[in-house]
Amino acid sequence: MPLTQSTFTRTDTAIPLIVVPEDTCADWLASLDAPAQAWAETTGFAGKIGQALVIPDMDGAVQLAAVGYGSATDRGRGRFHVAAALPKLPAGTYDLRGDLSASALEAEALGWLLASYRFDRYCAQSPARALLIAPEGVDSTRIEAIAAGEALTRDLINTPASDMGPPDLEAAAKQLAEDFGADMTVTVGDDLLTDNFPMIHAVGRAADRAPRLIDMTWGTAGPKLTLVGKGVCFDTGGLNLKPGASMGLMKKDMGGAAAVLGLARMIMALELPLQLRVLIPAVENSVAGNAFRPQDILTSRKGLTVEINNTDAEGRLVLADALALADEGKPDLIVSMATLTGAARVAVGPDLAPYYVDDLSLVTALEQAAEAVSDPVWRMPFHAPYEAMIEPGIADLDNAPKGGFAGSITAALFLRRFVTDTPRYMHFDIYGWQPSEAPARPKGGLGQGTRALLAALPAVLKL
Template sequence: MTTLLPATEAATPIRCVDAAGWPAVLATLPPLAAAFAQASGFEAKPGRIALLPGADGRLETVLFGIEDKGKGKGDDKGKGDAFAVGRLPDALPEGTYRLADYPGDPALAALAWRLSGYRFGRYRERAAPTARLAVPAGVDAAEIDRIADAVAAGRDLVNTPANDLGPAEIEAAARALAGRFGAACTVVEGEALETGFPLIAAVGRASPRAPRLIDITWGDPSAPRVTLVGKGVVFDTGGLDIKPSAAMLLMKKDMAGAAVALAAAEMVMGAGLPVRLRVLVPTVENAVAGDAFRPGDVLKSRHGLTVEIGNTDAEGRLILADALSLADEEAPELVFDFATLTGAARVALGPDLPALFTEDDALAAELAATGLAVNDPVWRMPLWAPYAGLLDSKVADLNNVSGGPFAGAVTAALFLRRFAPAAKAHVHLDLYGWNPSAKPGRPEGGEVQTARLVYALLKARYGAR
């Protein structure tokens, strides 16, 4: 992805117009440009684009239709798509452009432009847009570029198929990230994993690619402790409770939680936020073999709780449980876990809206508001305590599934809550990690949902150095 260019008046202006303001804008255009706009049938509707020539025939102005600022109701009035500008990079010819008359957040517009330029080209060359944006006034170009680069790195991880992205490759990406920022990175595997993190070891033992727990620490040890935990299942067959073939087609993205954690960490470290950051990534392949863990097995967790396996396809919560237990041992101020955990969350909220679970009402409100502000939204779901009984087991402390069709996202969150009792606040984010179709700023494919949200919240809470 190309970076933003320095501000310059020489750039071609993009005039953002809505239906109500179009007559006034039309009146200000030079006669040739005005005649061309009318002859081409331009209408100031959201997403419409017109390229207007100057007297010499060269491109002089771009018209871009936006939502009417008077439309909508209540808090939604005139907001429209905060990433609408992301339509432009692929629609404009090569050149340098600047936003004019833009009524929205210029930082989000610049970010949308950058994010729309992402291409996953590991296996096939894909041309990137050649239209470049001059940084809008008042926008921190370096900050936008840092965020966009972190998102791109996370998207690359999610888009890479499992034959080229196993636990070792996630470890390599984590070590490279840690090395860039002088962070410490340790990895637990082999016998130490079997002893210290038995749930992670059990889930990954059927694969020839060894499971492991990646542990990154960065920042002043005396600063507020913030821990990010990302589910790193590089491929999920479902284990012995094997998925049907159609359900495996996108299972390369089952490690999107790990990509989100690493992307958020890159933003935090790149901005130098005054926190003591820890990133924990349990990474495994949930495969099928003679030594795979089985339905009915009872496993002891790092926390000490015993877990009956009701379904081997509910493996993500198992590896997160051991990682959360490690995080909880130092009682951090904030713990976020990110996971493509349940289909139930997708049924409830669809692919664009991750489910948010936390017992902290103030934090939930802060996350929801921040998500809207940075166009990385979440929706709070209930940690309904009575449903915890659905996880009861007759032979162990708890089962890893409820055994019924109801409240799957809630019971998964309730399961995880058992493993982080000492953290001052625990947030569980159940996300899809994928854009099913292209939208402005969100190309089809892997997506690190909630990474920008968490970074923005931490920046607002703790400030920058």
């Protein structure tokens, strides 16, 4: 799958683009010549976030442009402030200038690339874009690698299930492996039973496109990191069929898989000195005569039995078998990412990435990184008193505890039962979707927590 625009342009000629804070806007406007001042006054440019000013020359071509940077208070309420004005700039090549700190300049440059993303696979034409020269002093290679990883995540989520079933997700992972010299094996269909992945098989067996486990490895030295991503390519809810309104966005239920593949791309492109493993259980939760049923009891790879009280709580089932395999390798860190529960959205909304971890050193590293790279996360508790809620009595575990309380927490506790030999485990219950347009985040598929994780890895794994 080709990536959309996620790189800086290379040219010697560009339109100066000035970043103008609100509190210094009057002084900056006073430095312009009289016609430019008059034009700025006509347009109402005042340096507010989201404002853009384009000053033409005598021939009508753009000679200078500016974007508002707002006040410190306004900047604290959002992120990617230059990108907020990008839709108002005409197509062209721009050279970003302004009195920005190194970290702010890097953030705004990344925001520009993220804002330039378009999902145009099904469009006959794509509009011309405003391009950016890599600002002096930023690590353009790193920023481009991050933007490309995010573009991959968005592309995978945005693709409809008709073109992004388990075989297509496998093909995307295979292409990524080939691009970076990684190794990959895939276990498909009834071979899942032979190789002891019974819950992945049970969830996916009713679909025409066979379930599978994707296993990609890269790197031969350094600490071991295993990423596990939920790859439910479409979720009908199974025999506990979702209502139509709830099924409308279920092409994004493989958002965890898309996120870990995007993060893997960043890690490999930046050649981080670690040993990476990516595990993706790729299935469709469909309705057929052989679909798994409410009240079935499944035996997992770990040997734990699971009572099925809702076939729409299938993501934790496929993740459980993959996590058991990850745990057998005893890596230094396991991270799972999944669009797992609606309860997480009720708790923190679509903009925050909730995560669970017991190791406080990981909390510190992740939250410092998240703040630095404008990728917000929020810690949720592995609350031990709720363990009894996932123990039905007739089996070891319940996949859907009754009562409706603490749905994200009980799902996380369920997953933790399958990581027993690896001391450090972190789980993200992400949304993977931007419900409305925002700076650097067009409506549609979205990576969450991946940039924060990437920034935290050096401290977490002592790279």
